[in-house]
Amino acid sequence: MSAFVRAARFVGDLDDDFYADELQRDTWNEASAVGFQSLLWIGLASAAILPYAAGVTGAWIAIGIIVALIVVAYVVIGYARARGIDMYTVQELRRPRLAIALALYLLGAGGALVRLLAQGSDASAWTWIGLAFGAAVGATAGVVGVKWHQRRRRNAELAAEKAELQGFEETD
Template sequence: MGDETKRDSWFVRAAAAVGDLGNPFYREERRRDVWNEASAVGFQLMLWLGLAAAGAMIWIGGPPALPYVLVVIGVVGVPSLVSGIYAARLGVRATEGARMSWWRMAPVLVLFLVMAAGLLVRGSSDGVSASTVWGSWRAAWPSSG
């Protein structure tokens, strides 16, 4: 598929409209590059803070916080998914040619594990239970089985 065809897909056009990519601001290359780097820093910070907030919410709030935890996970997860899909639709894979270093991934993994442990330990009134995860899945996607 040619580059122009990729740019004409409904998904890429919608993402460009949401990102206001036709704005004259993006015409100057240095400005665009600096903004892209700043956006990447802010995006990563949003991911870290979102995972930290979700973990804190479930540990502090217990079972009543579960719906809010799921919302926070969605708020940080959906933009991550959309960013990856957008890049892939334009022929760029985020993991291509990149070396993932464990020390850079460690904070995200720690935050994710704290949140996951909180979901298992504090996510239900009876403590550690797989029913918490299953119940969350069924609440979010009732028709999935």
């Protein structure tokens, strides 16, 4: 067992007797997943709002929130990978919820960057904020649009293949 896994087991208190009961462990793991996702969404929403609502101070706080969320996400992914589960191979990553998370991340990170860069600029901060918001929404919409187009095309190809196979079966 690696030092990382030992440390993660200690932090998660995974050797506690509580985990001996299968139902308790499964229920707690699901509850922990809900809690982690809630923390992620609340953090992303907060980081997306802070640079616009709280100025330079909010931009720095947003950067701190985003860094913390990224570290926690990579700890989760790293622990799962160390235990033999690679989420990139067992989970569909092209989902609308991930596009929304990406948009919030871009709004937060982009807004913080723009807010901090606009400090010494002659342009209005709202001009930079509008630029960041438009870029985040536009990039997210573009990615989602391309993915939906690819999915529709793949589904059409699968339907055509299925129809072709049914045609062969009927002639047999």
